[in-house]
Amino acid sequence: MKISESGLIGQSVARTDIIDKVTGCAVFVDDIQFGPNLLHSRLVRSPHPHALIKKIDTSKALALDGVRAVVTGQELSARMGLYLIDRPIFAADRVRYYGEPVAGVVATTEEIAVQAARLVEIEYQPLPAIYDPVEAVQPEAPLLHPDLGEYSVANFIFPEPGTNISEHFKIRKGDIESAWEQCAVVAEDRFRLPSIEHVPLETHTSIALSETNGEVTLWASSQSPFAMRDMIAQGLGIPHNKLRVIAPMVGGGFGGKAGVTMEACAVVMAQAVPGHPVKLRLTREEEFVGTSVRQSLVSDIKVGCDKDGNLLAMELTYYFGGGAYNDYGVNIARAAGYSCTGPYDVPNVKADSLCVYTNYPVGSAMRGFGMPEIHWGLEQIMDQLAEKVDLDPAEFRRLNCVRTDDEIVSGMKMTPINLEACIDKVTEAIDWGKEEKPTAPNKKRGKGIAIMWKAPAMPPNPGSAAVVRFNEDATVNVEIGGQELGQGSFTVAAQIAADVLGVPYRKVTVSSPIDTKYSPYEWQTVASRLTWSMGNAVKAAAEDARKQILETVADHWDEDVDDLTIKDGLVISFKSEREQPLDKMVIYGLPNEDFEGWKGGPVVGRGHFMPTYVTNLDPETGQGTRAVVHYTVGAQAVDLEVDLDTGQIDVLKIASVYDVGRAINPDLIMTQIEGGAVHGMSSAYESLKFNENGEPINPSFVDYRIATIADIPGKIIGDFVETPIEDGPWGARGVGEHVMVQTAPAIANALYNAVGIRFSDLPLSADKIYLALDEKLAQER
Amino acid sequence: MLARPGLPEFEYIRAGSSQDVFDLLKEKGADLKLMLGGTDLFVQMRDRAQGPGILLDVKGLPGMQEIDYRQRSGLTIGAAVTLNQLSTDLDLKEKYPVLCQAADTVGNYQLRNRATLGGNICNASPSADMAPAALVYEGEAVLESPRGERSLALEQFWLGPGSTALEGDEYLKAIHFPPPPPGARGSYLKLGRSRMGDLAIVGVAVLGYPDKSVPAGLRFRIGLNSTAPTPYRIPAVEEFLTREPLTEDLISLAGEMAMEISSPIEDVRATELYQKKMVRNLTVKVLKETWESLR
Amino acid sequence: MAHHMISLLVNGQKEKLLVPSNLTLLHVLRDMLGLTGTKNGCEAGECGACTVLLDGEPVNSCMVLAPELDGREVITVEGLAKDGQLTPLQEAFAELSAVQCGYCTPGMLMSATALLRRKPHPTQQDVQEALVGNLCRCTGYQRIIDAVMVASRTGGAE
Structure with a gap:
């Protein structure tokens, strides 16, 4: 592993965006000013969870003064999708969830758009709706997508036309039947997890402008400017070079701003009023319904081990409630499939991971991408099995956890990790095994542990590109297409470039906003893949620029390139001890002797990275040489107490440790660990709730509670382990999502330890906990 | 239906005198809504398809933002007094601490700079945080109309969720509280889904004070919210607690009685059963605390 | 209208x-x-x-x-900042990286500025009470609390 050039790697340099963000100068999409030419829009949403659209009458809406256009799906049959092209931009003949966009109204003011939206008359013929993914796979269930067999689909996704199953991923490994016979102990249970929302503080906002020449510009709060361009361009038949996506700072993403949700609606509306930018801004209430949500999951898990606790067999069925459209969600079921065992070494596995259509909002990517969903059950059943075989839960995990070079569930050889070290650190941090007194007599205290793994879930070959551009004064612009969501990707990009180029960190600027017209390609800012993939690209681009500089100087001095380096903006020769400042020469080059001509020229480094080594998996067995690029692993341990009078949980401590490969910026890792612990804890109490009409009943901050500053754990003890991987910059891999994956089951395990009740369904509401305690007490009496 | 962005169109009028209010109420009646802090009103206006045509801001009327405490007659809080103003008032802190305590549990600090006592009372929300405290201090709504001023005990003022005894020509001018009984102690305990800032799943206020005329030597007033169509007191339990010298067992029985009397309905926040059990547990807890502080 | x-x-x-x-x-x-x-x-x-x-x-x-x-x-x-000079509170938010996506930050700063003006030396509990109406989905809040506490030692709101 090459060491850091100038010692910047591993340093907690300050965020590039910090001053803008503490002064109110950071520009988010809704902050961009468009002047009086701007038009406003509102979407007309379905009041039914499942219905046929019989008739749409827009005449009254169009007749309202100030209304410029009304668009519906009836004039536009385009569908979009990332992996499975199943989603209309506006519903055409059928609506499949409450809140689905059916029409869009463009007007001179938002108020007129609101009024006009109420005047669009739509006649529906309601159809039976289905909400539970287990019920939705039954033969008699109402079918949401009768045309499923006709949709285009990625070659690694396997829908089952004629059913509601949009993806069926299978693992058949070893000999499951004979393995059960060898098991001394078996645990079996069903776990349920409801849909939750990302809840970024910034709601989805887009402004689209269609020029009279057909060129389209879209300003969007987006994690995926390039994927967004690709999907909308394909869906609407716009050449990629005529569709420009500009994505300024993102006010929180968490997966909710990956792919496309409402942005295509803005484009379609803008196309109806060429020459006018059209703004579509979702309200907080719409954000809960009209973007995407984390999929629900029902998991049936059976697991067995020998008398010493060695895992032998696992049988799993995952029913992901994918909502009305599964264009992105299919790959969540796939990722859950090839990682179905969690971070354990299990020789015999049978698993079926299904993504299932239901009449709920669109399920899609959310921080963890299937992993929080499956670990909710996995990490509890492991405790159940450990108890049956009389092993301490931490000990059981040390015994069975996956190790470097193990053949894992997909048949792939495990990339370098050290999960045991993570387990050791978290158990030490909360004094695992030591019984602690509750802080009050009406409380019970308990500790729990949970471990996790997650691979970046993506197509086999998502690419990153970067350009490093010098300016006259030897300051540098780094151009990337990766997005800054708050996780610090711009900081890491600047840090990597500065280190490789040998220039001071403060002299490097990351060009923003990301603009598909100028920025180099990035697949998406998802999957915790930027530090790794974009990092590789920036490193390559900086190395390219560095090479150009050193070759010019070496030529100029008539020295060997290998004898030169760049430090603090000076090219230095180890041999001759000569020095050459970078400023001016990085643009104008260097003169030959006696100014007989010049060498060099403007330095522009380019680099890219694309994993080339991910292989196909057998559709019947899920086995292959390399399912994914690598895994990140980690452990969390929780010390909590429960108030017996109210059922409320107080998390006293969360210890959270991940193997990051190599820490490029340790403090940024800690910010992820801290934020993730609270996000994970909050997710244990969150749930989107619906009435029998599929209508959400808590789409507001009043009734969808997210953790406030008063709800935080008493203490978060974060740390990391560094086991470098071969394909990451300096061995680094991502950690942004992982930090919340197993928090909910760690809490559930601690809760079991405290009160002896196992909660197999989320959320862990005080209501549910109290009533379960009450019932247990009644039984004991 | 999902809430709309921004507020619908309306006419904003600031009332300068009670006569302005009477005139406009008479003229515009049904199309007019009185406005104090607006913190609940604006949210309701975004939720509903049709809003009032006129918002009549009555915050500036004489006396509306004043807190007036007199040893003999008690406390009068203008309807437009904000919850932060109320909770930091020194007279209130000393004489009516449960009101201050309750005020601090409403929403969040920013909101309490706008939200008013009058608004919290007029909204007639079953979960109004000020209500249990206002009930145990035996608050009265002071109503003003062209017919003159009248006072109505809060129990009579609230008729049901969102419904009050305000007549069409009336507005709430102030809330009046008689002087608290000598030696009174009490507190408000609220259970929400978050540690702070949530609406009450259950809220219980208790005010206890020495009373030699009853066998217990003490009296308690108990006010609850969120578990019936309006905030309410539980006189049967209050009376039960006067009958003999207090014991922990009696307090437990009182909790059971409170649970029986409560009539919560399941909603997005909690099940009916949980709410009932919490009425019991919180009532017991606040009664015990209050009893402790009286000893 | x-x-x-x-x-x-x-x-x-x-x-x-x-x-x-x-x-x-x-x-x-x-x-x-x-x-x-x-x-x-x-x-x-x-x-x-x-x-x-x-x-x-x-x-x-x-x-x-x-x-x-x-x-x-x-x-x-x-x-808040006067002539490009950040307030001690802004400095503390920057120094402690009490910011991720930054969307909640302006509101956090305003609530915390007001807190430090009315209570120059708050406790952690005071900070939590003052900022409970400012939601953040990224940071986990602890650094925000720490930043307010640091600012209370380095010069308060202004």
Whole structure:
């Protein structure tokens, strides 16, 4: 592993965006000013969870003064999708969830758009709706997508036309039947997890402008400017070079701003009023319904081990409630499939991971991408099995956890990790095994542990590109297409470039906003893949620029390139001890002797990275040489107490440790660990709730509670382990999502330890906990 | 239906005198809504398809933002007094601490700079945080109309969720509280889904004070919210607690009685059963605390 | 709909504006004055992203009507730093990296500024009570608390 050039790697340099963000100068999409030419829009949403659209009458809406256009799906049959092209931009003949966009109204003011939206008359013929993914796979269930067999689909996704199953991923490994016979102990249970929302503080906002020449510009709060361009361009038949996506700072993403949700609606509306930018801004209430949500999951898990606790067999069925459209969600079921065992070494596995259509909002990517969903059950059943075989839960995990070079569930050889070290650190941090007194007599205290793994879930070959551009004064612009969501990707990009180029960190600027017209390609800012993939690209681009500089100087001095380096903006020769400042020469080059001509020229480094080594998996067995690029692993341990009078949980401590490969910026890792612990804890109490009409009943901050500053754990003890991987910059891999994956089951395990009740369904509401305690007490009496 | 962005169109009028209010109420009646802090009103206006045509801001009327405490007659809080103003008032802190305590549990600090006592009372929300405290201090709504001023005990003022005894020509001018009984102690305990800032799943206020005329030597007033169509007191339990010298067992029985009397309905926040059990547990807890502080 | 002529002081500047009744302070700042540091997060007084100081006290600007502003003084996040000099609170947020996506940050700063003015040496509990109406989904809040505590030692609100 090459060491850091100038010692910047591993340093907690300050965020590039910090001053803008503490002064109110950071520009988010809704902050961009468009002047009086701007038009406003509102979407007309379905009041039914499942219905046929019989008739749409827009005449009254169009007749309202100030209304410029009304668009519906009836004039536009385009569908979009990332992996499975199943989603209309506006519903055409059928609506499949409450809140689905059916029409869009463009007007001179938002108020007129609101009024006009109420005047669009739509006649529906309601159809039976289905909400539970287990019920939705039954033969008699109402079918949401009768045309499923006709949709285009990625070659690694396997829908089952004629059913509601949009993806069926299978693992058949070893000999499951004979393995059960060898098991001394078996645990079996069903776990349920409801849909939750990302809840970024910034709601989805887009402004689209269609020029009279057909060129389209879209300003969007987006994690995926390039994927967004690709999907909308394909869906609407716009050449990629005529569709420009500009994505300024993102006010929180968490997966909710990956792919496309409402942005295509803005484009379609803008196309109806060429020459006018059209703004579509979702309200907080719409954000809960009209973007995407984390999929629900029902998991049936059976697991067995020998008398010493060695895992032998696992049988799993995952029913992901994918909502009305599964264009992105299919790959969540796939990722859950090839990682179905969690971070354990299990020789015999049978698993079926299904993504299932239901009449709920669109399920899609959310921080963890299937992993929080499956670990909710996995990490509890492991405790159940450990108890049956009389092993301490931490000990059981040390015994069975996956190790470097193990053949894992997909048949792939495990990339370098050290999960045991993570387990050791978290158990030490909360004094695992030591019984602690509750802080009050009406409380019970308990500790729990949970471990996790997650691979970046993506197509086999998502690419990153970067350009490093010098300016006259030897300051540098780094151009990337990766997005800054708050996780610090711009900081890491600047840090990597500065280190490789040998220039001071403060002299490097990351060009923003990301603009598909100028920025180099990035697949998406998802999957915790930027530090790794974009990092590789920036490193390559900086190395390219560095090479150009050193070759010019070496030529100029008539020295060997290998004898030169760049430090603090000076090219230095180890041999001759000569020095050459970078400023001016990085643009104008260097003169030959006696100014007989010049060498060099403007330095522009380019680099890219694309994993080339991910292989196909057998559709019947899920086995292959390399399912994914690598895994990140980690452990969390929780010390909590429960108030017996109210059922409320107080998390006293969360210890959270991940193997990051190599820490490029340790403090940024800690910010992820801290934020993730609270996000994970909050997710244990969150749930989107619906009435029998599929209508959400808590789409507001009043009734969808997210953790406030008063709800935080008493203490978060974060740390990391560094086991470098071969394909990451300096061995680094991502950690942004992982930090919340197993928090909910760690809490559930601690809760079991405290009160002896196992909660197999989320959320862990005080209501549910109290009533379960009450019932247990009644039984004991 | 999902809430709309921004507020619908309306006419904003600031009332300068009670006569302005009477005139406009008479003229515009049904199309007019009185406005104090607006913190609940604006949210309701975004939720509903049709809003009032006129918002009549009555915050500036004489006396509306004043807190007036007199040893003999008690406390009068203008309807437009904000919850932060109320909770930091020194007279209130000393004489009516449960009101201050309750005020601090409403929403969040920013909101309490706008939200008013009058608004919290007029909204007639079953979960109004000020209500249990206002009930145990035996608050009265002071109503003003062209017919003159009248006072109505809060129990009579609230008729049901969102419904009050305000007549069409009336507005709430102030809330009046008689002087608290000598030696009174009490507190408000609220259970929400978050540690702070949530609406009450259950809220219980208790005010206890020495009373030699009853066998217990003490009296308690108990006010609850969120578990019936309006905030309410539980006189049967209050009376039960006067009958003999207090014991922990009696307090437990009182909790059971409170649970029986409560009539919560399941909603997005909690099940009916949980709410009932919490009425019991919180009532017991606040009664015990209050009893402790009286000893 | 009738409009109202209002005069107010925003970040020390006198402004005279013609506003419709239903416009909130949030939109006066963002759409009429171009002060976009104040963020729109819920329009329901629940998230705190739009917090500004009104006559020195923090309010959710989505909960204040424009015609109510006549004669009042408003300070927004843009009004904190003077001549490019960050306040100790802003410095502390930067120093401790108490920011991720940054969307809640302006509101956090305004609530915390007001806290430090009324209580120069708050406890952690005080900070939590003062900021419970400012939601953040990224940071996990601890650094925000720490930053306010640091600022209380290094110079407070200004």
